[in-house]
Each structure stands twice: as structure tokens, then as C-alpha cells.
Amino acid sequence: MTTRMPFQALPVSQSDVSYEHGPDSLLRAPVEPGLTEEIWIDGSDRFPGTRRRIWVHRPVGNSPDEECAVMFFNDGWWYLDPEGEVRGAVVLDNLAAAGHLPPMIGVFVDPGVVDVDGVTTKHRNAEYDAFDENYGSFLLEEVLPLVEARHRVSADPSQRGICGGSSGGNAAVTAAWCRPDGIGRVIAFNASFxxxxxxxxxxxxxxxxxxxxxxxxxxxxxxxLNWNSRRDNWFAENLETAAAFARAGYDTRLVTGDGGPSPNHGGVLLPDALRWLWSEDPLPH
Incomplete structure (x- = not known):
């Protein structure tokens, strides 16, 4: 069946652009907000000396006794904030109410902070930009058990996804690349490869x-950033990574938009990105 897309004029400007959120990103009746629990994690085996908050969100209608998929969101509060650009829990609630996702728990994970000479310092780039297994293993070995203590979670890696933007996009791709035994689905907005x-x-x-x-x-x-530069070109690195995924035979999708390094367009895309990511087609092996 052919999908017909309504006409949408391209903006002349490519820099000063803001996208409007669709209905799946808005609080609306009769969808009842889900339940969100805040948890503090003091200390970490993978990231010693850090502490952080996570939020575990269960949409209404998803029973605690029902085996669920899990979707991790990096930069936890930025992606959870109902007045922010991404509005992750609002989106999960709306898609769950519409039956567009399997039963799913959203896990919103803040980057760690450390105390350096009495000053609280973000540990975000050290965790998110590193090309190693540490962040993926932290999610699977230190965060996921906290979720499993509260909900029935599928042990199938294809029932676990991760989403992030900018450096959080790096962390999302790297977590799945290094730990495909535990994470099988990825959304990366404006990744800073x-x-x-x-x-x-x-x-x-x-x-x-x-x-x-x-x-x-x-x-x-x-x-x-550096969209017209030979070095450190964030736009070009995303295009080259997407092309490499396609050439390697991965089930991948690339969406480009106008504007600069902002969470706006990714947030607007989140409902459709989740629908595509969690489609019923089996993951390739």
C-alpha cells in the first residue's frame, strides 16, 4: 500500500528553524499519565565516585506483572521533562494508549556527577563519548537490576532499546554496538560522532x-556544528555513519532536518522514531 504524504514546503533558511510537536507529544485526554518513580544511584562499579538520578516510567495499562520491553533514555530529565522538547514519558503514554508499542518501561538515566575539590562536576562526556563497553554495561548491570526489582522485564536483547542525542547519541550507538547481547534497538538524534x-x-x-x-x-x-568544515563536521559524520550502516546491511533509517544543534527536531520525531524502531519486523541476524 502506498503511503501518501501531504505537501510540505521546504524552509528557505536551514539554520533558524523550529519544528512543531505533533499530537503524540502533547498531554491529552483521555490518556492518563503513567507512573514515574525517581531513584538515586550513589556510587557505581563502572563509574566510581559518580552519583545520579534515574526515573522509571510505566504507562497506565501496563501491569507490573506483565513482561515488558525496556527503553533507556540518556540525559534522563532532559528527555523526561513534560515541558521540554522531547517529552519522553508523554510520548510513551500516548503510544501505549494507542497500542503502537509493546508493553514497555521507560528508564530515564541522568549522566553521573562527581565531586572535584568540593565542586559538583558533570561526568557526561566521559561516559557518553567514550568508545568502550562501560556505559552499556552500566545500564545492563547496574541500572537494569533496579528496574527488574520493580517490573518483569524481558531477557531478550531485541526487547531493549536506547535513545539519546548529541553525546547521548554516541552513547546510544556505542552501548548497542558493544553490548548487542543486551540492547538491540537504537535512536540517535544529532549524534556527535x-x-x-x-x-x-x-x-x-x-x-x-x-x-x-x-x-x-x-x-x-x-x-x-561545523556543518561546512573538513574537520569535526557533525552533519557529515552522521551521514557517513548512516551510509556505513546501510552498506553493511543493517535495518537503519536516517532522517535529516534543518536547524542547528538542538533537541527540538529529535523531540518532534520521537513518536515516529519509536513506532519505526519497535515495529514488528524481526531484527536481522
Missing amino acids: AQIPGGNPYPALLASEPRRPIRVFLHAAHRD
Whole structure:
């Protein structure tokens, strides 16, 4: 069946653009807000000396006794805030009410903070930009057990996804790449692959390594940082990574938009990104 898209004129400006949220990103009757629990994590095996908050969100109608999928969201409160650009819990509630997602728990994870000489300092870039298994293993070995203590969670890696933007997009892709045994679905908005220490590893790795059983949704902005530069070009690095995923045979989707390094367009895309990511098609092996 052909999907017909309504006409939408392209804006002349590519930099000063803001996208309007659709109905799935808005609080609306008769959808009842789900239940959100805030949890503090003091200390970490993977990131010693850090502390952070997480929020565990269960949409209404998803029974605690029912086995659920899990969707991790990096930059927890930024993605949970109902008045922010992403509005993750609002979106999960609306999609759950419409039956567009499997029973699912949203886990919103703040980056850690550390005390340095009495000053609270963000540990975000150290966690999110590193190309290693630490962040994915932290989610699976330290955060997920807290969720499992409260809800029945599927042990199937294809029933666990992760979403993030900018450096959080790096962390999302790297978590699934390094731990495909635990995370099988990825959304990365405006990923900052260009600032991974040592450079973006994915085009070379995707061309040389066996395919992992993951599905990836990527988003890029035409006027992201250094969009017209030879080095550290965030837009180009996203395009090259998406092309590498496609050439390697992954089930991947790329959406580009106008504007700069902002969470706005990714937030607007979140409902459709989740619908695509959690479609019933089996993950490739």
C-alpha cells in the first residue's frame, strides 16, 4: 500500500528553524499519565565516585506483572521533562494508549556527577563519548537490576532499546554496538560522532566487522556544528555513519532536518522514531 504524504514546503533558511510537536507529544485526554518513580544511584562499579538520578516510567495499562520491553533514555530529565522538547514519558503514554508499542518501561538515566575539590562536576562526556563497553554495561548491570526489582522485564536483547542525542547519541550507538547481547534497538538524534576521542570509529568498523543484531534510527541536522568544515563536521559524520550502516546491511533509517544543534527536531520525531524502531519486523541476524 502506498503511503501518501501531504505537501510540505521546504524552509528557505536551514539554520533558524523550529519544528512543531505533533499530537503524540502533547498531554491529552483521555490518556492518563503513567507512573514515574525517581531513584538515586550513589556510587557505581563502572563509574566510581559518580552519583545520579534515574526515573522509571510505566504507562497506565501496563501491569507490573506483565513482561515488558525496556527503553533507556540518556540525559534522563532532559528527555523526561513534560515541558521540554522531547517529552519522553508523554510520548510513551500516548503510544501505549494507542497500542503502537509493546508493553514497555521507560528508564530515564541522568549522566553521573562527581565531586572535584568540593565542586559538583558533570561526568557526561566521559561516559557518553567514550568508545568502550562501560556505559552499556552500566545500564545492563547496574541500572537494569533496579528496574527488574520493580517490573518483569524481558531477557531478550531485541526487547531493549536506547535513545539519546548529541553525546547521548554516541552513547546510544556505542552501548548497542558493544553490548548487542543486551540492547538491540537504537535512536540517535544529532549524534556527535565527530567528538569521540580518536575520531568516529563507525564507518571503518561497519565495513569490516560482522553485522550485529541491532536496528538503528539516526537523525542529523543540516546546520549542526561545523556543518561546512573538513574537520569535526557533525552533519557529515552522521551521514557517513548512516551510509556505513546501510552498506553493511543493517535495518537503519536516517532522517535529516534543518536547524542547528538542538533537541527540538529529535523531540518532534520521537513518536515516529519509536513506532519505526519497535515495529514488528524481526531484527536481522
